[in-house]
Amino acid sequence: MTPILSTRNLNLSYGSKQVLYDIDLPFEEKSVTALIGPSGCGKSTLLRCMNRMNDLIADCKVTGEILYRGEEIMNSDPVLLRRKIGMVFQRPNPFPKSIYDNIAYGPRAHGTKDAKTLDNIVENSLKGAVLWDEVKDRLHESALGLSGGQQQRLCIARTLAVNPDVILMDEPCSALDPIATTKIENLIMDLKTKYTVIIVTHNMQQAARISDTTGFMYLGKLIETGTTGTIFSNPKEELTERYITGRFG
Numbered sequence: 001m002t003p004i005l006s007t008r009n010l011n012l013s014y015g016s017k018q019v020l021y022d023i024d025l026p027f028e029e030k031s032v033t034a035l036i037g038p039s040g041c042g043k044s045t046l047l048r049c050m051n052r053m054n055d056l057i058a059d060c061k062v063t064g065e066i067l068y069r070g071e072e073i074m075n076s077d078p079v080l081l082r083r084k085i086g087m088v089f090q091r092p093n094p095f096p097k098s099i100y101d102n103i104a105y106g107p108r109a110h111g112t113k114d115a116k117t118l119d120n121i122v123e124n125s126l127k128g129a130v131l132w133d134e135v136k137d138r139l140h141e142s143a144l145g146l147s148g149g150q151q152q153r154l155c156i157a158r159t160l161a162v163n164p165d166v167i168l169m170d171e172p173c174s175a176l177d178p179i180a181t182t183k184i185e186n187l188i189m190d191l192k193t194k195y196t197v198i199i200v201t202h203n204m205q206q207a208a209r210i211s212d213t214t215g216f217m218y219l220g221k222l223i224e225t226g227t228t229g230t231i232f233s234n235p236k237e238e239l240t241e242r243y244i245t246g247r248f249g
């Protein structure tokens with residue numbers, strides 16, 4: 001199978017400090033890939049490369065290839081790329097606007113004006129993020145009145161509203177309680193029927209529960225990647241085994 005997204009010989013430096021080394025990693029379509037590894041190993045940096053978020057950081061230098069559907073992403077329009085490869089952050093970051101306007105913001109920015117079309121996008125995106133039933137009677141109230149878990153599902157719905165292919169998630173549950181975390185984990189498993197999900201997580205149980213493929217990183221290198229079952233039960237590398245058994249990290 002051809003991966004939807006892949007990196008080849010990807011190196012990245014912030015100024016004189018190199019933080020990613022020769023990363024070769026394919027991401028299969030409609031699957032969940034978890035990136036794990038100790039703090040500072042480069043997981044978020046790698047994730048941010050996938051939709052050129054690192055372009056926004058001064059003195060960040062990237063070399064190598066990142067192919068999205070066979071095309072080098074550095075040749076793409078970053079705004080269009082971020083529409084196809086959306087991102088959900090660690091802390092829910094709704095706009096200080098109504099629930100409706102949070103979701104309609106992206107489609108409006110991309111030129112959708114028709115009210116009925118926007119209504120449909122808002123409803124379908126909220127349904128896609130399993131939030132519709134909880135908010136359908138308060139769409140015009142402030143999104144800041146939602147709980148943290150609801151805000152995070154709203155941010156996922158906001159990503160879905162512009163019809164992405166890939167959703168990047170940077171520790172999306174780290175600010176949430178266990179019940180809200182379970183809802184997001186269940187949602188991620190639903191999302192992979194339509195989307196490709198790449199998630200950075202510190203929580204190894206979470207990676208084991210929800211991902212199909214796991215990549216283990218250490219000091220900016222991809223040490224090992226494989227099916228999640230294999231990485232957690234029979235890793236090839238001793239370093240991976242030491243990490244997943246909690247002997248460092």
Ligand SMILES: Nc1ncnc2c1ncn2[C@@H]1O[C@H](COP(=O)(O)OP(=O)(O)OP(=O)(O)O)[C@@H](O)[C@H]1O
Pocket residue numbers: 014019037038039040041042043044045046057202
């Ligand atoms: N904007 C930046 N400028 C300079 N250095 C940075 C920047 N962002 C990250 N770094 C450095 O790059 C390295 C990798 O950081 P990154 O956040 O990608 O790691 P991580 O594995 O996601 O860590 P964590 O799990 O703690 O979030 C770290 O040494 C970090 O200090």
